[in-house]
Amino acid sequence: MTKSHLLGAVALAALAFAMPAAAQDCERGDLDDRYCDTDGDLLADIPTDAADQVDPDTLIFAYTPVEDPAVYETAWADFLTHLEAATGKDVVFFPVQNNAAQIEAMRSGRLHIAGFNTGSNPLAVNCAGFRPFTIMAAEDGTFGYEMEIITHPDSGITEVADIAGGQMAFTSETSNSGFKAPSAILSSEFGMTAGEDFEPVFSGKHDNSILGVANKDYPAAAIANTVKTRMTERGVIEADQIVTIYTSQTFPTTGxxxxxxxxxxxxxxxxxxxxxxDWAGTSLEEEFGKGGESQFIEMTYQEFWDVIRKIDAANGVSYACE
Known part of the structure; x- marks a missing residue:
């Protein structure tokens, strides 16, 4: 039995830690009422009462649901072994299927460590008490990815304006590169609005959008180019199946x-x-090295996610929990 198969039993046990905290009279900014932010770093404070803190025997880890969970359970295997040694805990990989499920798992106490994608980070921070502190980076310390609008060679689309009157694929409404950033860019730079100037469809994940364009199921899509790079390196798609017609500024990657x-x-x-x-020779390097990552570097949500919060504000996104 693999660790992921133990998840059901572990999840039930974790419900014992899932009781929501009562609303407190404190500074909290955009955080949900169950959290406080007394130091102004935009993150939920660690509870001051030891009775509200948890120290589970088994830690649940989840990576953002951008691609095939089975691929990433293997990719994270060596790191999770290292995490077990460092914490003295068992660690289980949780193969989440969508962003909303990942956020709810942490909010309800069933998820302890996670990588949330760029767009869902603010929701995870404000609704689930997520405290991000690191991202992946290249050897020289550079990091991030770009949103690309892609098409296929036979689509007849050669520039963004050609999307008008047709269909465009997004991933999910919580994704930065898969929805929020392209929506803001299409509106501000090209005067195009989903539902008015083109038909939006949602694929659920970046790999679905990329495969959909490569296989000519979608004429165009907005995606994170790091996912496209890894899929090309693994031979899932061929580079000549995709044409990029727009590349954004650089955004922070998974936190x-x-x-x-x-x-x-x-x-x-x-x-x-x-x-x-130490990434050298590990399963993590084998997968994420395809995109140039080779280390974890320290970051702050307050600074690194400033541009993402501005994009959310431009799109009228609310961080209120549903």
């Missing part, structure tokens, strides 16, 4: 962190595990 209510000692141990991990 990794913990649930807010883990004990301070456990959060420190998890943090140290990320920064002490």
């Amino acid at each position: 990794y962190g913990t649930a807010h209510n883990l004990t301070p000692e456990l959060q420190t141990a998890i943090r140290d595990a990320f920064f002490s991990f």
Whole structure:
């Protein structure tokens, strides 16, 4: 039995830690009422009462649901072994199917460590008490990805304006590169609105959108180019199946962190595990090295996600929990 098969039992046990905190009279900014932000870093504070902190025997880890979960359970295997040694805990990989499910898993206490994609980070922070502290970077410290609008060679689309009157694929409404950034860019730079100037469809994941364009199911799509790069490197698609007609500015990539209510000692141990991990020769390097990543670097949500919060504001996105 693999660790992922143990998830059902672990999830039931984790419900014991899922009782929501009562609303407190404190500074919280955009955070849900169950959280406080007394230090102004835009993140949920660690509970000051030890009774509200949790120290589970088994830690649940989930990577953002952008591609085939089976591929990424393998990719993360060596890191999770390192995480077990660093924390003294068992660690289970949780193959989430969509962003909403991942956020709800952390909000309800069933997810302890996660990588949330760029667009869902603010929702995870504000609705689920997510405390991100690191992202992947190249050897020289550079990081991030670009949103691309792609098409296929036989679509008849040679520029963004040609999408008008047709169909365009997005991933999900919580995705930055898969929906929020392209929606803002299409509106501000090209005067195009989904539902008025073209028909929007939602594929659910970046790999679905990329495969959909490569196989000519969609005439155009908005995607994260790091996903396209990894799929090309793995031979899932051929480079000549895709044509890029727009590339955005660079955005921060997946942010990794913990649930807010883990004990301070456990959060420190998890943090140290990320920064002490040696990528060389590991399953993580094999997969993410395709996109040039080779280390975890420290970051702050307040600084690194500033541009994403501005995009959300331009799109009228609310961080209120549903």
